Ligand SMILES: *[C@@H]1O[C@H](CO)[C@@H](O)[C@H](O)[C@H]1NC(C)=O
């Protein structure tokens with residue numbers, strides 16, 4: 001016992017000294033004085049991750065996005081894919097998160113390539129109606145008797161996660177959907193109710209594909225979470241230039257730095273905590289419209305615990 005104690009004391013001193021020295025030589029650029037504390041996480045892509053409530057109870061996230069509504073726009077068919085999570089109880093968890101001040105959004109789209117599209121204005125308005133009545137504020141005067149998967153829980157926003165390349169169909173009508181959602185944002189805001197948060201989570205490539213560009217150029221988005229990871233190597237190689245491009249193109253929107261929560265969470269793009277602190281965030285936070293960090297996703301964050309660092313630095 002005593003031997004261990006004697007041996008440990010000087011070691012601890014050395015560790016403390018090393019810590020002090022390290023922080024003394026840190027350049028001023030790592031003070032992260034522009035941090036916003038905003039950390040968003042995606043939930044719903046793995047049954048083994050545990051409940052939405054558990055994610056909110058960590059106290060680390062300021063927003064949670066449920067993923068995905070992955071079928072829409074085709075023959076008025078809609079499908080919510082929560083990877084096997086029970087849907088009913090999630091309604092209670094949504095309210096629990098909201099009671100802790102954490103807004104909960106629903107992301108539409110996802111990785112499946114041919115199950116969603118908005119080929120006509122009508123399909124965009126139909127999707128709006130569906131989202132409004134099934135997930136948003138349209139619950140109380142729901143004259144169309146649309147089934148609400150989360151019951152009377154009312155989501156705080158909609159996120160656009162358009163992944164598949166769709167160069168052949170530049171005529172999609174996400175702009176119609178976004179404008180319609182934005183209109184209802186104003187109505188709800190005016191009545192003193194919480195806002196309807198409109199966000200998008202695009203791939204890092206800039207400019208984005210025509211479909212994504214068209215919808216973002218409406219200017220009605222509150223936040224854009226740029227995915228600096230995935231199968232596109234440029235996301236890591238040219239991240240500084242891409243970050244400059246995104247933040248300059250949408251000055252009235254808060255731009256978030258999207259990161260994988262663990263090395264296994266993405267094909268490419270994982271950044272270790274030290275590099276996030278010393279290299280990535282000091283650059284990201286020089287942008288006036290830096291919004292915070294988005295982590296993909298709660299399943300991998302639970303394994304790797306990246307948010308234990310990033311929540312303090314974002
Ligand atoms: C940044 O934007 C410009 C203008 O659209 C483009 O030419 C350039 O390739 C972009 N940079 C990257 C790294 O994509």
Ligand SMILES: *[C@@H]1O[C@H](CO)[C@@H](O)[C@H](O)[C@H]1NC(C)=O
Pocket residue numbers: 029032033034282285286287288289
């Ligand atoms: C903080 O943000 C402002 C722009 O809003 C920028 O000019 C300044 O360089 C940033 N500071 C740091 C340390 O990044």
